[in-house]
Amino acid sequence: QVQLVESGGDLAQPGGSLRLSCAASGFTFSTYAMNWVRQAPGKGLEWVSGIYSDGRDTYYADSVKGRFTISRDNAKNTVYLQMNNLKPEDTALYYCAKDSRAHMTTSYDYWGQGTQVTVSS
DSSP: OOEEEEEOOOEEOTTOOEEEEEEEESSOGGGSOEEEEEEOTTSOEEEEEEEOTTSSOEEEOTTTTTTEEEEEETTTTEEEEEEOSOOGGGOEEEEEEEESSSSOOSOEEEEOOOEEEEEOO
């Protein structure tokens, strides 16, 4: 069955960096777009970033543009989110979400369990 397992969440200081990973299994990873979505305490889901199946196109929410970088390694069935210059407002549970197509849509058919990122001094 499809599994998405996130890792890399931690406590970081403002201005610091973290790298999240999402290991995928149970489907042909290289043929689907992937996304990162986060949920801050007491708030709704916020799409953060997405990447096409071939990795050539990437997209970011305005709130993270210039600070976060999404990438993927189709040989390792893994998608990454490099987060730099972290801010307290980046504190959230970060989910990896599988898109339903090779390009990005708003239809995510599988989600991971999430990894917690806390930014605080």
